[in-house]
Amino acid sequence: MKQVVIHPERCVGCMQCMVACATAHSKTKSLPGALGESPLPKPRIHLGTGLYREGFPNRCRHCDPAPCMMVCLPGAIYREEVGNTVLINGEKCINCATCAMACPFGVIRYHEDSLGPPGKAIAVKCDNCIDRRARGQVPACVEVCKCGALTFEEPSSSFKRKTDEMARRVSAGAEERAEVASPGFVLMNVLKRAQVELSGREA
Amino acid sequence: MSDKTKKFEKYTITRDGQLMLGKAEQEQIETVWDRFEDQLPQCGYCEMGLSCRNCAMGPCRVDPFGEGPQKGVCGADADIIVARNFGRMIAAGAASHSDHGRDLVEVLEKVSQGKAPGYKINDSEKLMRVAAEYGVATEGKDALTVAGELSYAMQEDYGTRKKGIQLISRVPPKRLKVWEKLGIIPRGIDRETSEMMHRTHMGVDNDWLNLLLQGMRNALSDGWGGSLIATEVSDILFGTPKPVSSTVNIGVLKEDHVNILVHGHNPVVSEMICRAAEDNELVRLAREKGAKGINLAGLCCTGNELLMRHGVPMAGNHLMTELVLMTGAVEMILVDYQCIMPSLGHVAKCFHTRMISTSDKAKFPGMDHREFHPENAAQLARELVKEAVENFTNRNPDRVYIPVDPVQCMAGFSVEAILGALGGSPAPLIDALKAGKIRGAAGIVGCNNPKIRQDYGHVTLAKRLIENDILVLDTGCASVATAKAGLKVPEAIRLAGPGLKEVCGALGIPPVLHVGSCVDNVRIMVLAAALANTLGTDISDLPLAGAAPEWYSEKAVSIGVYVVASGIFTVLGPTPPITGSAKVVNMATAGLNDAVGACFAVEPDPEKAAVLIRRHIEKKRKGLGLSSIEV
Structure with missing residues (x-):
């Protein structure tokens, strides 16, 4: 079954996934329309900042067993078996934050949600774009990610790619013809890292 | 305070900066460093020059990893998009310096017409020298006539009637040959910027190398044109700098004085403020208000202009411009243009400091707009310094914090x-x-x-x-x-x-x-x-x-x-x-x-x-x- 796979080494930190996620979870499903809605839709994928100012797209892993599900006292969190997606029933949610405490990845937020019960703050997180999937679309974050940091694929194909990459790296003479997917991106990150490291030096 | 400011050592090596960041944190005032953290991570497409929003078929971006889109909607590849974006950065920079230069040429022209009270020719020897370079006949003419003719000749440099701007005459012949061979001798100051904008429109110059060549010609129109005119005319109007001693850092502010700061770039405004701040009547008024006098200091480049010519003390550079407000000891900051963070008006609202914008081309949130023109500058400067003096009584002495002593420096x-x-x-x-x-x-x-x-x-x-x-x-x-x-x-x-x-x-x-x-x-x-x-x-x-x-x-x-x-x-x-x-x-x-x-x-x-x-x-x-x- 296809899943959203994160490739952090490819994240350029553009935050387009956040904008697309919020739009996909709006009432109008369009960016200009979404900006006029109340409450404003919010993203369920969040970009973190690494030690060297690089981006990291952080989203729900839909764990199995899911710690959030196990600790949810009113039983608002459940698993949708077909897509193996952990979902939250906003009507049942009591906004107690226990799931957020249990979540090892910090991906659960609390707010009134465009698509949830009106006037009530609830736990909100990634739903694997279950509505878009039903319409035959890929998750919004994946669709908008043009640099391959988020892909929607069989985990086995992703694993195979990684395995082959590793294998090529240990081939005889690999150092001489090392493959770098984007020398420009590597160069930029080396320079950014140097900038950060200067901050800790004796002046 | 030292433990509390320890963490700010990664932001700045300056002691005044570290201490003022501590004050900002204590007062919960947002600074440029907070906003930088909020922006992280920054967009990699933009950081690499790979995003283009030059037209409405886009915006477009190119995947640096080679799997996603490799061309914009128009077909521009990474090389073209990067070169176009870089070209537009040059154009904006050259335009900024050159427009600053133009404002000075206009003052020079108004001085020659007797329409700029308060301004005068300060270095007539340099006026004559530069006029001669421009082919203006100087013999037997008075300074004002020459100033008028020179300002006209300089305005021609901004236009399209010439094959090359005038002051490339100072460039060594060997260098000129290099430029000639590459076809990058700047023809007109505004022309090169305008052409850069034209070339980077969709469907014009799509050869990355050709774009970079125009980028060089555009930059040269700044370096040997707009910026050079700005410097030379500033010297003619306000005096050519000579070695001078002064002081620097946030400690140049004085607890017992009315403190006025000028911030921005063009000496046209700051020079008039500098004169008004020495006005005996206003100094007397400051004493009446309980201050010992009027203390003028600079920020950024207009501060450098005053430091170079008059030894006016310098309060700080770009990243100090918010922090200087946290002293609670600034009665007024007057700004013109360039590098003035639009946050300043908001920070000033936490204190009694009055913020004044002065240029028709640069307005800011939270600032009072009082527009300077050559005709009204001397009078307006006096009015504003008076208002700054009157603001002294609104200062809360308990909030004043000037934690360092100034450092000596030489300039000019x-x-x-x-x-x-x-x-x-x-x-x-x-x-x-x-x-x-x-x-x-x-x-x-x-x-x-x-x-x-x-x-x-x-x-x-x-x-x-x-x-x-x-x-x-x-x-x-x-x-x-x-x-x-x-x-x-x-x-x-x-x-x-x-x-x-x-x-x-x-x-x-x-x-x-x-x-x-x-x-x-x-x-x-x-x-x-x-x-x-x-x-x-x-x-x-x-x-x-x-x-x-x-x-x-x-x-x-x-x-x-x-x-x-x-x-x-x-x-x-x-x-x-x-x-x-x-x-x-x-x-x-x-x-x-x-x-x-x-x-x-x-x-x-x-x-x-x-x-x-x-x-x-x-x-x-x-x-x-x-x-x-x-x-």
Whole structure:
């Protein structure tokens, strides 16, 4: 079954996934329309900042067993078996934050949600774009990610790619013809890292 | 306070900056560093120059990893998009300097017409000299007539009627031939910027190399056009700087005085404020209000303009402009344009400080707009200084916090002043270079940038260069940084190598010379051209280098490009947004050597940048047949 796979080494930190996620979870499903809605839709994928100012797209892993599900006292969190997606029933949610405490990845937020019960703050997180999937679309974050940091694929194909990459790296003479997917991106990150490291030096 | 400010050491090496950041945190006032953190991570497409929003078929971006889209909707690939974006940065920078220059030319014109009360010709000798360069007949004419004719001739430089702008006449013939061969002699100041914008419109210039060539021509229209006119006319109107002593850092504010700050770039406004602040009647009013007097200080480049010409104290560079408000001791800040953070009006609202915008082309949230024109400037300046004085009684003495003492500095090193210190000709400098006492000279220029610990780049690089007998000339925020670090006093020769120590010691000058504001980078270019002309060589043959260790602005991009196109190797601290194109990176960091005899390097670490510069200078020395050492 296809899943959203994160490739952090490819994240350029553009935050387009956040904008697309919020739009996909709006009432109008369009960016200009979404900006006029109340409450404003919010993203369920969040970009973190690494030690060297690089981006990291952080989203729900839909764990199995899911710690959030196990600790949810009113039983608002459940698993949708077909897509193996952990979902939250906003009507049942009591906004107690226990799931957020249990979540090892910090991906659960609390707010009134465009698509949830009106006037009530609830736990909100990634739903694997279950509505878009039903319409035959890929998750919004994946669709908008043009640099391959988020892909929607069989985990086995992703694993195979990684395995082959590793294998090529240990081939005889690999150092001489090392493959770098984007020398420009590597160069930029080396320079950014140097900038950060200067901050800790004796002046 | 020291434990509390420890964490701010990663933001700035300056003690006043660290202490004021502590105050900002205590008062919960947001600063530029907070907003920088909020922006992280920054968009990689934009950082690499790979996003394009030049047209409405887009916006587009190119996947640097090669799997996603490799072309914009129009078909532009990474090389074209990067070159177009870089070209537009140059255009914006050149436009900024050149428009600043135009405002000065307009004042010069109004002075000649007697329509600018308060302004006058301050250096008529320089007026006559520059007028002669422009082919204006000066004999038997009074200064005002010549000023009118010169302003007209300079306005022609902005237009499209000429084959080449006038002041390339100062460029060594060998350099002009290089430009001629490449087709990059700037024809008109506005023309090159306008053409750059045209070329980067969808469907015009789609050859990345051709775009970069126009980028160089556009930058040269700034370096030998708009900026140079700005500097020369400023000298004519307000006086050519001479060595002067002053003080620097946040400690220049005085607890018992009315404190007025000027911030921005053009001396047109700050000069009038400077005069009004000395008005006896207003000083008397300040005493009546309980202050001991009026204390005027500068920020950024308009501060540098006043420091260079009048020794007005300097409160700080770019990243200090919010923090200076936290002293609670500023009655008024008057701003004109460029590098004025739109946050300032909000910060000022936390205090009694009044913020005044003065230019029709630069309005800001939270500021009172009081527009200056040559006709009303003297009168308006007086009114505003009076209002600042009246605001003194609104100051809350319990909130005043000026935690450091100011540092001494010397400024005022115009080309005329440097040559004056050398006895009227560049010969002694050339002798010192030949003898190897001075290995070479480097210009350290440019801004502050929250990506780089404030002043660390400027100060570290300057120290490493002077200890290796390389004379440093600096401008803009860089010059304020080294002044705060105490490198701009004659005694700083103790930090210099033996040769530089001997030369500067004999002349009584610091080893790091304050050459002026950021338009005044042209003073370094003019000096370089004069040295090359004296030696009958090209600028690119000289043991010179440039550096912009903490640059942030589009103006700095234009400066960097005109410096390199003029033949001077330049090291950048922050990375320009070009890493999306290997071709553009290779051209900027190597290929340009073949074209213009100089190129860029990117090196955030000033220790390593110093090595690059020393190595380059020794290589150039060897090329001239002078003694050289392995670095």
